[in-house]
Amino acid sequence: MKSIYRLLITVLFAGFVLYGCDGEFDSLVDANADRNPIPDTEIEASQGDADFTNYVAIGNSLTAGFMDGALYNNGQRFSLGALLSAQFEYTGAPSTFNQPDINSANGFNTQVNTGDGVVLGRFKLDTNIPGPSPTVNGDQITPYDGSASALNNFGVPGIRVGELLTPETAENNPFYGRFASSPGSSTILEDAISANPTFFSLWIGSNDVLGYALGGATNPSALTSTEAFQNNFSQVVEQLVENTSAQGIVANIPPVLAVPLFQAVPRDAVELDQATADQLNAGFSGFDQALDAIVSFLGHSSEDADRRRVSYQAGNNPILIVDPNLENLGPKFDTLRQFGGITQEQREALQPYVRSRPIETGELVLLPAASVLGTLADPSNPNTPIGVVIPLGAQYTLTQENIVEIETARGTFNAIIESVVDNANAQGARLAFYDTNEQGSAFSQMFGFDGSGPGITVDGIDLEPDFSPSGVFSTDGVHPNARGNAILANEFIRAIEAEFNATIPRVDVLALPSVSLCAGDCVSQQGGS
Template identity: 45%
Template sequence: MKMKRLKTYLFALLPLAFITFSCDEEDILVQEQLDNNPLPGAETGDGGVLDLSNYISLGNSITAGFMDNALYTNGQNHSFPNLLATQFAIQGVGGGSFNQPDINSANGFSGVSGTNILGRYELSLAQQRPVPTVGEAIGDFSGNKSELNNFGVPGMKITDATNPGFANPYYLRFASNPGTSTVLGDALSTTPTFFSYWLGNNDILGYAVAGGVDESSITSQPNFQSALEQSLGALVQSGAEGVVMTLPPFVLLPYFRAVKWNAITLDQATADQLNAGLGSVNQVLEGMVEANLITQADYDEREISYSAGANPILAHDTELEDLGPKFDLLLLLNRISAAQREQLRPYEQSRPLRNGELPLLTAGSLLGTEADGDNSANTPTTTIGAVIPLGYNLLNPSNSDGDGLFLNIEEFETVVEMTATYNATIAGVVAGINAQANGSITLVDVQPAFADAFGLSPALANALFDPSNGANPALAAFADAAEARADGTLGIMIEGHNLQPDFAPNGIFSTDGIHPNPRGHAIIANLIIEALNNQKGADIPMVNVTALRGILARDF
């Protein structure tokens, strides 16, 4: 009986012994595999000499995460400060929590059309253009204002950061004391240990996106420098270190490049038809040259002539002499009829655009449409940009946009020169503070990355980033750095992918043509990380750019 029970126990133990032996063998094999092919552990990094425990960001729309022409939650989540904070929070780097004033909206607010609130834009693959979603009004921030880290405010100029009267709705929703507090003051109240500062864009960009019609909107260099010194001085005096960004070359943005100056594409038959219909305008202008009412140069600038292929956009230009009074004189002298005088009204200040002039992205939705709103074949064609000048309001001429839908050559040069002036000022102020504060600020130059992405030649990069032609040492240094990255090939290689400087599916800009999409924000974050790793002894892991989305698109 005992033998039988012993056998039973032995047989019962055999499977367990086999399992135990098998597990031991498997553990040995697994350990050998791990020794030969170790699994990646948790990502780690090193903050170097930096204290990143309380990082705050101060800036405008890009800092806020504004993209696709709206501030919406997903855009905020992909703002470069939020991406930076995520990398700062990696084990060993030393970062802390990062709170943003959540807009709490899937689509945000981009404007109003009639009674409809418009939200963020998406790229319509069917229409081949950005189209708005249904939006929501800007709501109050319901979180704890005292725990915020992102102080990015869409539309904020450099002088607004210290202005208690700054009534921007995006600031008022999270201001500690609206009407009394300031953006800078609220940021300083958090006792930051590290900051990113990117202001100055709107001080010239507002002029550019409005077609260069209001020079008074440009912040003067003395005011720019004073505001910059005040903000950076206060941040550094608080004990924080930080990064300051240069301004990018705004004239390269898709907002100014998506629509070409010669966007009127015609076949020969259509060109002939237009020339026949508009030939009378040229005839009147020729007669005015003969009568010494205008010069030959004026005629050459205004002449309308079409051919097969790409043709310049016909545009309304309020900087031209208004020929209305001279047309009236021709009517008074019976040189033209009353009907002819009425037909000449759209051409009193019109001319074809020139190579180098930049139509705005907003012009794209107007070109090719009928100025009278009537698409029927029974009415004369009033095609905007070909028959009726872009910017001329046929139904209400007194409400015309003028030349606010493109940048002419002089306005283009103004944007380039002021951007360079601001960048030279930024470099000088940062250098001055660093000389007194032991290098507290790291200057991050974004211009070389733009030179690379937009495929600039070295010569063009030099002209764009240093209009002083070497007279300003700071601009000369910026130009040298940009030239080194200017490879003449459109696109920027990131993680084996050629990302394009547009809002196409593989682009780095959002559908508004101005603000980066999440991938663009990741590139910006990596420029900052690269600078900190190189200059501050840090080892902060980079953001995986291509793991993030590009634009939002839809089929319809």
């Protein structure tokens, strides 16, 4: 059985296709640090009907510059807000764009915790795995030591729409608590309004659905209700319009399930030879017999039973998962035991499979599953590899039902966002709208929704929707890297130009770095780790 999970991990990480990992991408941060942007008076630019004198960015991690699982110096440096502000300079806008500087080279990795007091930093790409690994030298989140009243970037990682409106956010979210103007009484939106913007970007709402997806759709409270989203988003836009004279751009929720975190691990990651497949099938014969019995004697659906059956073959096989939407077969297995159909020992052996089945086509495995799949549920028993013999927990997968629920919520929230913007404009507001789901948009091209296949071409260079060195995502599998943010900034600029008759130069995407490679500073490179 040892060969099963060793092969499994190999297959998992084979999905992280690498392109020429020679370390050159690390040097791009330094080599191009001052290349983009540099205001050039010879470049044609005009603010048109817009006023970029005091630009303010409002949103979540996508605005803050969070990437690679942390908020760190270079992430902030290449944040969406910072990149947009730099391009606005060409139109004559001031060069000042103050961010709540984190003052940490690697930041605090919010996705991993050693439990022993060691603070880990941002992920980097370890080409020997291949895959992401946190850096060993992270920093705790510390208070911002600059002037909160002079800030322009109000992007706060992890927040939902409603958290722009409540003072409790400073207590619950250290990324806002560190720069809140009055912790415990101020709100993010109030602070942004107090900055007296002449122009703002508002990109918020992804976490209202993404947080639910990141937990494998196991925590219903992580999915914002339609009523709450409607009320919260309406309040945010109303307060911005009523309490400022600013123009702005509003973006909606992109296709969150297309990001690498939900795509990198293949559903058929269990690779077996014929002998091992035969061994496993023999082990599941008792489960098959129990399914046959509850169909024949207890009226259980034969279609449901067939959906649960495990049948391995040589080659790649689907991962065995827990599906909370399935009927719990525990009571029916108990009935079999009570009437002598199975022994108490057999009943106990069936317990892991009361809601299990092989994952189906179109369903998704989350990236964190890569560290669990193939490991032993019982370290003392080599016959318990997770995802092969023992079902993978529901928090690591999204079933068809989950996907429909998430996409339905996202579609509903996007309809609300567009409606609120339309209503505000009908009352005299000047808001541009960027539809991340529009056919032909960068997201459409990046994920292959336009029929051309995944990936986007920039200045003749093909960039991938992953966290390889030629990718546009950071190594956390969710947030764009600097190049990804540059592509998004250009999308925002396109929408701004169309609404405000402006002419704004595009960000030089290829001048920015993609991912950083581990250089002896990652957990995966430490002896014995």
